[in-house]
Amino acid sequence: MLSEPRSFIYTYAFHKEEESLCMLEMRSFFGKDSETGVIESMINIDPSRSPFIRERIDVIIEGADINDIIAKVKELQLEGATFKVIFVKDAGDEKWAFADRRRIEREVGLAVPGQPELDQPDLLFGFLKVNGRWVFGLYHSSEAIWLHHQQKPHSYSTALSTRVARAVANIAVPNPAGVKAIDPCCGIGTVVVEALSMGIGIVGSDNNPLILAGTRENIAHFGYETEIKYMDLRDVTGEYNVAIIDMPYNLCSVITAEEQLEMLERTRKFAEKLVIVTIEPIDPVIVEAGFEIVDRGVVRKGNFIREVIVCRRNS
Numbered sequence: 001m002l003s004e005p006r007s008f009i010y011t012y013a014f015h016k017e018e019e020s021l022c023m024l025e026m027r028s029f030f031g032k033d034s035e036t037g038v039i040e041s042m043i044n045i046d047p048s049r050s051p052f053i054r055e056r057i058d059v060i061i062e063g064a065d066i067n068d069i070i071a072k073v074k075e076l077q078l079e080g081a082t083f084k085v086i087f088v089k090d091a092g093d094e095k096w097a098f099a100d101r102r103r104i105e106r107e108v109g110l111a112v113p114g115q116p117e118l119d120q121p122d123l124l125f126g127f128l129k130v131n132g133r134w135v136f137g138l139y140h141s142s143e144a145i146w147l148h149h150q151q152k153p154h155s156y157s158t159a160l161s162t163r164v165a166r167a168v169a170n171i172a173v174p175n176p177a178g179v180k181a182i183d184p185c186c187g188i189g190t191v192v193v194e195a196l197s198m199g200i201g202i203v204g205s206d207n208n209p210l211i212l213a214g215t216r217e218n219i220a221h222f223g224y225e226t227e228i229k230y231m232d233l234r235d236v237t238g239e240y241n242v243a244i245i246d247m248p249y250n251l252c253s254v255i256t257a258e259e260q261l262e263m264l265e266r267t268r269k270f271a272e273k274l275v276i277v278t279i280e281p282i283d284p285v286i287v288e289a290g291f292e293i294v295d296r297g298v299v300r301k302g303n304f305i306r307e308v309i310v311c312r313r314n315s
Contacts, residue, residue: 001077005058005137008044009130011091012037014052017300018164022052024297024308025167028174038091038130047142049170049198051163054142057088057126061136066104069127069134070111082117085109086139088128108136149193153221154214156188160246160277160306164299168308169195169202171297172242172275176200182240182271184233189215191244196224205231234266243271247278257285264289274311282309290314 014022026033030041047053063069085108087101126139146166169191173179176199183191186204195202209230216228248255267274268290291311298307
């Protein structure tokens with residue numbers, strides 16, 4: 001029987017152009033960020049939720065040095081389960097040569113009481129040195145689910161990438177339990193698909209009837225279900241915990257500052273929290289519409305910059 005985790009350690013990887021977006025997602029999940037690529041928290045997040053998380057270690061053993069870890073893993077009770085042990089690569093306080101990692105990996109693995117299995121172990125353990133001490137625990141690798149969603153039946157040239165859309169959905173809804181979300185300008189459904197794949201309760205709508213059949217087909221293609229309505233944002237009713245709006249900007253849907261204000265004023269009536277994706281400065285409009293800006297990040301692709309702004313409704 002393994003003990004309950006003392007904490008969770010996540011390792012991150014991101015391109016320089018996505019660093020700001022990654023940090024915003026970290027703060028949304030954990031209330032803090034880390035420039036080291038490693039973050040420790042008491043919050044348990046499925047690593048496959050994030051396009052930036054590489055792995056999670058559920059810490060069950062800590063030690064001042066590797067000999068402490070070796071001594072303590074001898075007391076593990078695996079109840080007949082097979083196992084494999086890995087030294088988490090290029091994470092933590094120090095960098096290690098390949099030969100040294102393999103040597104320490106063998107030493108730790110030999111100390112675990114049980115049957116090792118390299119190909120399909122029942123339990124996968126990871127260990128590393130982080131925050132001034134060694135840690136050991138169950139290891140969970142991330143799966144790039146967002147990558148599979150690139151193969152959808154219908155695409156939109158100006159839509160967010162599935163990677164960015166997944167981060168935006170996480171920023172909007174870091175904890176899906178009991179949350180009602182809406183994407184009232186859902187377009188081809190990129191954000192909706194990512195949100196649904198993470199168990200977020202989200203509905204969508206759009207005022208362009210020509211694309212909605214494709215939106216619904218995209219969602220059904222991956223086995224998800226939700227309500228997608230032909231509706232202008234100004235006609236949305238009900239109450240939602242959060243709305244996600246990728247502001248229109250292409251030649252077919254460019255809108256004025258006055259129309260932006262009208263959109264956000266209407267959104268304020270049905271959403272407590274708002275996450276806006278925009279390519280142009282919009283802060284004065286957000287404030288005038290009755291929202292407070294609480295956090296922000298940017299994602300770059302060459303000279304093209306999108307800003308992701310987290311807002312809350314003023315009381």
